[in-house]
Amino acid sequence: MIACTTQARTFTDSQGRELEAEIIAYDGGDAVTIRRSDGNEFPLNLDRLSAADQAYVRNWKPKEAPTVPPEKIKRINELFGAELFVDGVLWDDAPSDVAKRLSWPEESQTATQSSFRKYNRADDLLFGARPYSSTLYGQDGKVDMISIIFANKGDSAKNAFAMNSKQIESAIAKAIDSDGETITKQLSTLGEPEQQTTATGRNMKERLKVWDWNGHTIMLAVQNEEYVAVRIMPPELAANRGRPERVSSSELKVTAKANVQKRANGDVIITNIPMVDQGPKGYCVPATLERALRYMGIRADMYLLAMAGNTSIGGGTYVHELIDGAEGYVKSAGRKLEGVSIKLKARNVAKYIDQGQPILWTMFSTPEYNALANSYTQARAKYPKAKDWEEALKDKLKDKPSLEPNMEMGHACMIIGYNEETDEIAVSDSWGPAFTERWVPASLANDISQGKFWVVDF
Numbered sequence: 001m002i003a004c005t006t007q008a009r010t011f012t013d014s015q016g017r018e019l020e021a022e023i024i025a026y027d028g029g030d031a032v033t034i035r036r037s038d039g040n041e042f043p044l045n046l047d048r049l050s051a052a053d054q055a056y057v058r059n060w061k062p063k064e065a066p067t068v069p070p071e072k073i074k075r076i077n078e079l080f081g082a083e084l085f086v087d088g089v090l091w092d093d094a095p096s097d098v099a100k101r102l103s104w105p106e107e108s109q110t111a112t113q114s115s116f117r118k119y120n121r122a123d124d125l126l127f128g129a130r131p132y133s134s135t136l137y138g139q140d141g142k143v144d145m146i147s148i149i150f151a152n153k154g155d156s157a158k159n160a161f162a163m164n165s166k167q168i169e170s171a172i173a174k175a176i177d178s179d180g181e182t183i184t185k186q187l188s189t190l191g192e193p194e195q196q197t198t199a200t201g202r203n204m205k206e207r208l209k210v211w212d213w214n215g216h217t218i219m220l221a222v223q224n225e226e227y228v229a230v231r232i233m234p235p236e237l238a239a240n241r242g243r244p245e246r247v248s249s250s251e252l253k254v255t256a257k258a259n260v261q262k263r264a265n266g267d268v269i270i271t272n273i274p275m276v277d278q279g280p281k282g283y284c285v286p287a288t289l290e291r292a293l294r295y296m297g298i299r300a301d302m303y304l305l306a307m308a309g310n311t312s313i314g315g316g317t318y319v320h321e322l323i324d325g326a327e328g329y330v331k332s333a334g335r336k337l338e339g340v341s342i343k344l345k346a347r348n349v350a351k352y353i354d355q356g357q358p359i360l361w362t363m364f365s366t367p368e369y370n371a372l373a374n375s376y377t378q379a380r381a382k383y384p385k386a387k388d389w390e391e392a393l394k395d396k397l398k399d400k401p402s403l404e405p406n407m408e409m410g411h412a413c414m415i416i417g418y419n420e421e422t423d424e425i426a427v428s429d430s431w432g433p434a435f436t437e438r439w440v441p442a443s444l445a446n447d448i449s450q451g452k453f454w455v456v457d458f
Helices: 051-058 070-080 095-102 165-190 249-258 284-295 302-308 319-332 346-353 367-380 386-398 442-447
Strands: 009-012 018-025 031-036 041-045 106-109 113-119 133-139 142-152 194-197 207-213 216-223 227-233 260-262 268-270 336-340 359-364 410-419 424-428 438-441 449-457
Touching (some): 070 165, 095 133, 095 142, 165 207, 165 216, 165 227, 227 302, 249 260, 284 410, 302 319, 319 336, 346 359, 346 410, 367 424, 367 438
Antiparallel strands (some): 031 041, 194 207, 207 216, 216 227, 260 268, 268 410, 359 410, 359 449, 410 424
């Protein structure tokens, strides 16, 4: 497959209707991948086009990126602060190769998406400033975007326990200003930036300084009291100004249902949900929502979502505030965050899991709950037959007292599966790959539930 962007063209179909679009990829077959002016990408069969447009597509060649001299690559890597580039193009590199060069560990790997995230050390420097979280996102085996977060209200507060709230706010504000100035100075060696504002929903707008280097758009966002972020992306993605691509409901339903896996022991589980590691801060709500949105084909970033949800310094988010704050962004992708009413039993969550819809769930993540979740998940792996595990589980639960909720341990996670025979649910937390799938009896989950559930609707 050859992939590249070209200038827009007015295509005409066999019935004389016109469509303004650009070719994204064509491999010589019977379909071409195009992007409309609204950012939506999709394959189009050539037999739907006029004869002239079919000939144009068959003769289409991608523009070849100009050769970049080694000294220019050396300079951009020095500006970045690590060996990001080996040639002049990042977008045809395998994400794992780039991550290996940067020593960023794998965070997530699904059939179509990957991510590599490093929570940086205090002595790390990128663009001359100290990064806190550095992430590389991959899509369909190619690099999709790089996102680096510098001073921010989540990570920067973790070592500020000796300060009062006003001192913490002041220290974070100064760090954000300082990092913004340092990075601007570094990037200005590429020339004067273009000033932009993103076109995302309310509470998610960013003011950007934008540079271009050899087909790579570098964006700097300095959000007062929130974060400093540098993102590197293809120009065609940057042209969307933060708007997500739309995915048709019919296409999404097919993809989501194909992600549902039924196991021999009766487990029904949703696969291919990206993992996001929230790190040492209390970003469980924005991190969980990022996972849900990325699963549904919507690019998302927990730091931007934390701003939308008015997350507290160091972490802590009211879910309804984040749902309200992100509503416009999600809506522009053709989706909706919908509150649902569920009594926690396997048969009740099945309605959503069977369709491939993960359920966002708020609960109290107590030490007792986590100990049981770990214990039961390990124990059930020894019972390949549901009937045998059902009997063993009954014995374990026979004299088990109810779990007590702790109001200081509020948490958001996902329900991603169920087993109706054993009345268990599968839970996934935004704490890294080790917490992708844990199983708990629905009765115990009900003990520590806050009773609030959401899904990203089709």
